[in-house]
Amino acid sequence: MPIPPIVLTRDSSILPDQYPARPSLSERPPTTPAVPTVAATVIEEAKRLAAWTAVDRHVLPEHKIIGIGSGSTVPYVVERIVAQGSEVNKDRIFIPTGFQSKELIISSKLHLGDVDQYPTIDVTIDGADEVDSDLNCIKGGGACHLREKVLAEAADTWIVVADYRKNSQVLGRNWTHGIPVEVAPFAYAKVLLNLQLLGSPKATLRMGKAKAGPIVTDNGNFVIDAPFPEEQMKDPYTLLARVKMLTGVVEVGLFCHMAKAAYFGNQDGSLTIRWQDGKIEQIAATPDAPTQVEPAV
Ligand SMILES: O=C[C@H](O)[C@H](O)[C@H](O)COP(=O)(O)O
Incomplete structure (x- = not known):
């Protein structure tokens, strides 16, 4: 059977699983973390808290074109977007920043697009290797920073999600690889x-x-x-x-003056949110956070 051409438009109802079988996830690099359990590490919980809260606040029902970044925090972003339900996601297009996020989008059965089709993005959520006090970031620890920067620039809103190790005053203090x-x-x-x-x-x-x-x-x-x-x-x-x-x-891999906000999950289960205007928001730990948060204005 010939493989049909992949033409995705904003209104396309073509889903990836209509195409000939893809290799199973176990044959491909893992892109989705295991379902969090009590045994999950503090760092993973911090990433999840940051990612889930950022999605709850910034990926709103009216957002139709959504950029998905790269790295180990981003699977939690996708996990939370999937949890918003098929009704809201059926009209959305997701734009990847590289191979990993493309696989993540496909395996989550979300609609895949590319930035050349959709050069204007409602919101992009991405990880970072380090974030300074002005929200400048080092990115590219996974070598994805070219596409990540294109999607950050294309987005009306660019949000960073990370664990507490990335929250810094001056770039290079925590991320010493360069x-x-x-x-x-x-x-x-x-x-x-x-x-x-x-x-x-x-x-x-x-x-x-x-x-x-x-x-x-x-x-x-x-x-x-x-x-x-x-x-x-x-x-x-x-x-x-x-x-x-x-x-x-x-x-x-220097992203300067781009982020609207950076979400950092902390070791104690609390969350620190640093905003573009310098405002710092602290959300205390709760037993089963995050569950529901108010959307950002
Ligand atoms: O090239 C990779 C990206 O810039 C990642 O977003 C960055 O390395 C952060 O990844 P992680 O969330 O795994 O720390």
Whole structure:
């Protein structure tokens, strides 16, 4: 049987399971965490709390185009969106930031779209490697930051969800691997030299863990991790501009002045929400939080 072309539109009723069988989840990389139990780690509970609360507040019934970020916190975002029910989700299109979130959307039986079809997104929710006091973020620990930044820019509202380890004052204090820099493969050696000249003598090409050679992004590029001294990290926007100007650089994992709010699940089961305007909201732990929260205005 010929495979029908995949044409998804806003009104499409085509669901992924109408296509020829896909490999089972167990044959693919895990994208969904196990159902949380009492044995779930504190970190996982913190991620879940942040993700669920952010979804409850920012993914509203009127939102039809929704960006789904990457990383280990995002499966909880999708879990909570699925829990909103098929009635509200049947008219929504979900835009992934990479292979992982694409698989997550498909396996959750949500409608998949792409940002070239839907360049305007109602809300995107994503993880982060570190967030500073001005909500600037380091992203790209999973090498997804190019697509993540496109979806962050495309979104009317960009929300970050993370556990307490990511809540920082200055970028680079907690995330010490450096700024992820996606580069065109043939240019990597030159970019590496230029990053060293810019102040990152320990910049290194990110190597695969179960692969000989460098990791290759979903876009076919390499990633350099470039740690910079704190003086430079204190002004991430200037650093972003300088690194991005290097020829061969495709995107820089510094997301400046983009987030509307960052949700951090804490060790004690409480939640810290930091807003764009500097406001900090604390929500105390409750035995079975989060269940219901008021939507943000
Ligand atoms: O490239 C990966 C992304 O920027 C992730 O959103 C980031 O690494 C955070 O992932 P996690 O939620 O697993 O800490």
